[in-house]
Amino acid sequence: MLKPLAIRIILYALVVFILLYSLLSYFVLATDTNTSNQDINLLDKNPQFIYGSKIENKENLAFQLDEYGEAAILFNLKQLQAEDIPALSYQISNLPKNYQTLLVWQLREQQEIYETKLLQATGSQQLILLSNIDAWRGEISQLGLSFRPQDHLGIPVPNRTEIQIQSLQMRTPSYFRDSLTLMQYWLAYNPLNYRSINHLSLDKSLPYYAQLQSFAILWLLSFSLLLYVKFKRLSFLTLFLTSWLFIAFFNTVNSSKQTQWATTAHDINNTTLPDDNLLKIAKQVKALLGLNNNRINKIKTNKVLVLSSDKYQRSRIIYHLLPVNSSFLDTNIEKDTKSIVRNGDFILSISLNNDHVRPQNGQLILNDLRLKVKEVAKSQNFSIMEVVK
Amino acid sequence: MITVLTLLFFYMTLGIPFAALLSSNNDNRFKIVGESFFWGVFLVISLLNIMQYFSLSLSLKTFYYSMLVYACCALLVFLYLQIKNNKILLNASIFQNFTPLYLLALALISLQLYSIILQNQALPLSAWDGWYGWIAKAKIWFYHGINEPLVARTQWLITESKFTSPIFQYPDGLSLIYVFNAHYFGWNETLLNGIYPASLIAFLLAYYGNIKQLLNSTKSACLAVVLLITIPFINTHIIIAGYADIWVAFYLALCLLNIQHFLNRPSLKKLIQSIIFMSALPMFKLESWVWLLLVVFSFVLTLLSKHRRRMMLLLMGFVFIVWYMLDGFEYHFSFGELVFKPNLIKVPALGTFVLSFVNTSSAWLEALFYSNNWNLLWYSLPFVIFASIKMKSHKALVLPSLYLTFTVLFIFVLFYMTYASIFANDFTSSNRVVLHIVPVYIYFIILLVHEYSTPKKTGTLK
Numbered sequence: 001m002l003k004p005l006a007i008r009i010i011l012y013a014l015v016v017f018i019l020l021y022s023l024l025s026y027f028v029l030a031t032d033t034n035t036s037n038q039d040i041n042l043l044d045k046n047p048q049f050i051y052g053s054k055i056e057n058k059e060n061l062a063f064q065l066d067e068y069g070e071a072a073i074l075f076n077l078k079q080l081q082a083e084d085i086p087a088l089s090y091q092i093s094n095l096p097k098n099y100q101t102l103l104v105w106q107l108r109e110q111q112e113i114y115e116t117k118l119l120q121a122t123g124s125q126q127l128i129l130l131s132n133i134d135a136w137r138g139e140i141s142q143l144g145l146s147f148r149p150q151d152h153l154g155i156p157v158p159n160r161t162e163i164q165i166q167s168l169q170m171r172t173p174s175y176f177r178d179s180l181t182l183m184q185y186w187l188a189y190n191p192l193n194y195r196s197i198n199h200l201s202l203d204k205s206l207p208y209y210a211q212l213q214s215f216a217i218l219w220l221l222s223f224s225l226l227l228y229v230k231f232k233r234l235s236f237l238t239l240f241l242t243s244w245l246f247i248a249f250f251n252t253v254n255s256s257k258q259t260q261w262a263t264t265a266h267d268i269n270n271t272t273l274p275d276d277n278l279l280k281i282a283k284q285v286k287a288l289l290g291l292n293n294n295r296i297n298k299i300k301t302n303k304v305l306v307l308s309s310d311k312y313q314r315s316r317i318i319y320h321l322l323p324v325n326s327s328f329l330d331t332n333i334e335k336d337t338k339s340i341v342r343n344g345d346f347i348l349s350i351s352l353n354n355d356h357v358r359p360q361n362g363q364l365i366l367n368d369l370r371l372k373v374k375e376v377a378k379s380q381n382f383s384i385m386e387v388v389k
Numbered sequence: 390m391i392t393v394l395t396l397l398f399f400y401m402t403l404g405i406p407f408a409a410l411l412s413s414n415n416d417n418r419f420k421i422v423g424e425s426f427f428w429g430v431f432l433v434i435s436l437l438n439i440m441q442y443f444s445l446s447l448s449l450k451t452f453y454y455s456m457l458v459y460a461c462c463a464l465l466v467f468l469y470l471q472i473k474n475n476k477i478l479l480n481a482s483i484f485q486n487f488t489p490l491y492l493l494a495l496a497l498i499s500l501q502l503y504s505i506i507l508q509n510q511a512l513p514l515s516a517w518d519g520w521y522g523w524i525a526k527a528k529i530w531f532y533h534g535i536n537e538p539l540v541a542r543t544q545w546l547i548t549e550s551k552f553t554s555p556i557f558q559y560p561d562g563l564s565l566i567y568v569f570n571a572h573y574f575g576w577n578e579t580l581l582n583g584i585y586p587a588s589l590i591a592f593l594l595a596y597y598g599n600i601k602q603l604l605n606s607t608k609s610a611c612l613a614v615v616l617l618i619t620i621p622f623i624n625t626h627i628i629i630a631g632y633a634d635i636w637v638a639f640y641l642a643l644c645l646l647n648i649q650h651f652l653n654r655p656s657l658k659k660l661i662q663s664i665i666f667m668s669a670l671p672m673f674k675l676e677s678w679v680w681l682l683l684v685v686f687s688f689v690l691t692l693l694s695k696h697r698r699r700m701m702l703l704l705m706g707f708v709f710i711v712w713y714m715l716d717g718f719e720y721h722f723s724f725g726e727l728v729f730k731p732n733l734i735k736v737p738a739l740g741t742f743v744l745s746f747v748n749t750s751s752a753w754l755e756a757l758f759y760s761n762n763w764n765l766l767w768y769s770l771p772f773v774i775f776a777s778i779k780m781k782s783h784k785a786l787v788l789p790s791l792y793l794t795f796t797v798l799f800i801f802v803l804f805y806m807t808y809a810s811i812f813a814n815d816f817t818s819s820n821r822v823v824l825h826i827v828p829v830y831i832y833f834i835i836l837l838v839h840e841y842s843t844p845k846k847t848g849t850l851k
Contacts, residue, residue: 190761197516197629199816200621200761208759216765236772237838240765241612247764248497248619255504255624262511273513300533301550319520323532327542327553340546 013226017219038084039171042143046076052147061165071147071163072104080140080170082107086131087173091166092121097261098191100150103128106142107135115146116205120189120257127173127181132205149274150261151193186212186250189257212250216243275316277352281382282320285348288377288384289324305329305341307349307357307366317350331366341387347373350382358383392580393506396570397426397587402460404428405467407665411658417602423595424662426588427643430566431669437535437565438672444536453572494611498593501618506586508628514578519631522556524578527567529554531576535568562672563633582630589627592639592828593618599646600832603653603785604839613835617828622762622820633673634821640669641680642828648688649788679799680825687791695782744802747810749819756819766827769834776837783840789833796826 043061047054052071055062065071088103095101101118114135118128130136147163173181185206202211220243224236273279289299304326308314314328329340329347341347347364349356357364358378364371364385373385401422408425433456440447514520529552530537537552545553567581574580593614601610617623626635644666651659667684670677690698712718717730725737734742757767777790800822804813812818 192625192629194515194517194629196625197518197632197821198818199756199820200625201755201816202759202761211759213759213765217768220765220768240769244616244619244765251619251621251761251764252500252504255501255508258628259504259507259511262508274515300552303545315521319525319528322525322528325550325552327545342549 013223017223018215039169040077040080040085042075042168042170043165048074048076050074050144055162058164061168062162063165064160064162065147069149072144073146074142074144077140077143080143082130082136082138082140085170085172086129087171087178088118088128088130089125089167089169089171089178090118090121090128091123091125091168093123093164093166094161095121095147095163096161097264098150099147102146102148103130104142104144104146105136105140107137108139108141110138113142119184125167126184127178129173129181129205132207150191151195182206182210185210187253189261190254191258191261212247216247219243219246275313277381278313278316278350279320281350281379282317284377284379285321285382285384286324289346291324299324301325302344302346303327303342304346304348307331307347308351310351313350313352317348321348341371343387345387346376347371347385347387348382349385352381354380356381356383359385362388390506390510392510392574392583393586393590396583397590399457399460400426400429400433400587401591402429402464402467403432403456404430406463407432409467409470411662413654413656413658415602415654417598419594419598420602421598423591423593423598424643426591427595427640427666427669430588431665431672433569434562434565434669434672437569438561441535441561446536449535449568450572453569456569491607491611494615498614498618501624502586502590502593505589505624505627509582509586509630510579512579512582512629514582514631516629516631518633522554522559523563523633524567524581524631526554526556526561527564527571528576530564530568531571535565559675560672560677562669563636585627585630585635588636588639589623592642595643596646596828596832599643599650600835603646603649604836606839609835609839612838613831616766616831616834620762620764620766620827622824623827626824632821634824636673637670637677637680638825638828640666640673641677641684641825642832644670644684645789645792645829646832648684649785652691652788653785676822676825680796683792683795683799687788687795690791691788698787742807744806746806749804749810749813752814752816752819753804756813756816757823762820763823763827766830773834773837776841777833780837780840785836785840786833789829789836793826793830793833 047061049063050072051066051068052063052073053066055064061073063071063073082105090101092101101121102115103118104113104115106113114133116128116130116133116136119126145165145168185203188203190203202213208214220239223239227235227239285304289304291299300323302325304321304324306314306318306321306326306328308317308328318326318328326348349358349364357366359373359375362372362374364373372388374388376384376386378384402425404425404427405421407428408421412421436452439445440452514524526539529539533552539554539557540548540551541557542553542555545551566584570581570584596617597610597614600613601607604610623635623638626632644663647659647663647666651663667681670681690701693701712729713731717728717733719726719728719730719735721727722737726735727737728735728741730744732744734744756762777786780786781790803809803822804819809818
């Protein structure tokens with residue numbers, strides 16, 4: 001093992017290395033653009049609310065989320081060349097912890113809408129570097145901000161908190177004022193989503209040399225070499241461990257933010273689900289089928305076939321419907337639906353976009369087949385039908 | 390927090406008689422206490438599987454309370470024997486080696502665990518395979534009994550009064566654990582997910598105890614635990630509970646560590662322990678059969694002398710070349726067709742696998758090196774390969790190095806040669822398969838470092 005003096009040297013060197021590397025990477029990031037030194041204050045560009053409502057008579061741009069827990073703002077821009085504006089500086093306060101802010105844009109003569117997630121608003125000034133984003137090229141025809149819950153593990157609880165945008169400026173980064181940008185990226189709140197169980201991806205808006213991992217590896221290699229030259233011995237393990245713990249530190253900071261969000265967003269006694277609306281539908285359907293009256297055997301005998309074009313929604317509703325005996329009905333696979341369904345079976349047609357299949361004159365039409373059904377109940381998002389042969 | 394500790398304590402007391410009976414005099418307390426949890430889990434799943442097999446109509450509530458009574462008795466007997474034999478579970482000697490560095494490591498481990506438990510016990514069941522398969526199965530059985538048969542959807546459509554599950558043919562281990570716990574907690578998924586952090590705590594104890602005993606080094610054991618608990622992908626599998634992969638990883642590591650104990654000091658007790666942990670593997674995932682075969686194969690090769698092992702490996706290489714040159718083989722049985730050809734593998738009841746090379750390297754590079762999955766774990770590969778070649782004659786390295794080599798070969802064939810390459814490219818299962826071997830790999834790194842720093846203490850093969 002190394003002597004205490006050597007450990008102290010490594011620690012001092014680590015601090016210097018972090019500062020130098022952070023600054024250097026940032027300089028490379030920030031100079032990798034053709035800038036026109038043109039700053040645009042988006043708050044002066046007649047912000048219009050597509051969702052959510054503006055709160056008048058406020059010094060800053062203040063607004064509330066709509067009944068679905070979302071907000072979207074469009075800015076009136078006449079002509080903007082993406083390459084001229086390499087960064088967006090913003091200061092947003094009171095944003096709920098489980099919410100994300102996205103910059104949304106559309107390029108002229110293109111149908112596709114692009115979006116990039118901003119670093120989680122903390123109430124203080126933040127910067128997002130746009131020049132590294134592939135789609136940030138060309139003439140921008142529409143530009144806006146969208147506020148919505150974090151992917152899948154977020155809950156769209158309508159929030160009446162007044163969210164404030166203190167500043168929103170498209171500008172060229174300043175070397176000294178924005179020198180801690182990279183650190184902000186590394187410390188950014190990066191919540192888990194349902195894909196995290198398979199893969200924890202890095203923030204791809206940063207190039208590889210600005211990633212935390214690259215920093216740790218460069219530190220490891222350069223100091224291994226330095227120590228070898230200086231002390232004629234290689235303590236690779238100690239250096240590897242410092243790099244490992246350095247990354248672990250950032251992960252722990254992020255984990256504490258996740259903990260804060262998870263414990264405030266979900267209440268164990270009244271667990272709110274990301275798809276709470278589907279759970280409500282399932283509860284209604286179960287009540288209609290008489291589960292509350294202890295008719296568990298009937299629910300086992302008579303099947304519920306879920307009809308939905310959205311595979312995620314149909315899978316989730318099947319889970320929420322349990323202990324009801326249900327599965328999906330895919331009319332593309334089961335061509336002859338008539339031979340499958342029996343008298344007394346139920347067909348649950350759902351869609352959260354309100355475009356679910358409904359019976360017409362006591363008949364459900366599927367793939368040119370007509371099933372005689374009785375609509376037991378219906379709502380904006382679903383229709384439950386009993387098969388009558 | 391209370392839920393997690395309750396589950397931890399309950400399963401430990403269920404398993405403690407077995408772990409204690411099969412422990413040897415030099416087994417440390419961490420190993421016994423940690424492994425007792427996994428004995429408890431194994432016991433519950435085995436009994437419920439037996440009940441399912443014989444369609445016993447014993448109420449699950451009765452079974453649950455019987456196990457509770459048994460756990461209380463087991464704990465009392467265990468404590469009585471400990472006091473009678475003048476063994477004290479916790480005494481000052483445990484802490485006497487603890488320098489400030491160890492306390493720092495302990496603080497880091499505690500902080501990680503605290504954060505994991507808080508998140509796990511706040512989030513709903515959100516893991517896709519959990520609510521789509523494993524836990525959905527448990528929910529059906531919770532309401533309709535564990536003897537309720539599950540059928541494929543195509544069969545479900547044409548039969549009456551049967552339930553279906555997308556994983557109807559998969560092992561029931563994880564689902565049965567949820568059903569069993571639900572008889573105490575009710576159907577509250579967040580509370581039921583508490584079994585995951587409980588298993589992590591137990592595993593850390595067992596991992597620490599095993600490595601400490603195998604290497605006779607507190608420092609190495611502590612380091613292994615710190616590395617394991619700071620891997621984001623492992624933590625995610627505990628926080629977003631509902632997948633079976635972490636269970637496979639835990640049982641696989643325990644199985645291999647116990648075989649290593651057996652190789653160091655052969656005893657029937659250690660062999661039984663290894664076999665039990667081995668047999669727990671297929672209770673969780675079908676893929677575990679492959680790991681099981683590789684463990685057995687590596688174990689058999691390790692038992693051979695160095696010369697015979699080399700001959701065996703050469704023979705295997707030779708057989709492979711002949712097999713490839715002759716374009717494989719095929720046999721027709723009454724129950725199906727067995728085909729082993731360079732471009733096709735067909736095994737009755739398992740399926741048909743068309744083999745063709747698909748380059749998934751860029752996805753692998755991203756998954757292992759350019760992501761937030763594994764901290765810097767896989768950057769240690771050059772060191773591991775270099776050190777294991779340099780120290781190839783060290784006896785302790787034989788089993789894990791053989792096992793890891795076969796595993797890498799299997800992963801290569803699976804993700805480069807079969808349909809599973811899709812799952813490597815879209816990251817849906819590559820990381821999870823790697824997760825299975827990560828505790829063994831960390832042990833291997835620690836072992837290499839230990840062997841490297843203390844070369845005189847180790848023996849070599851004849």
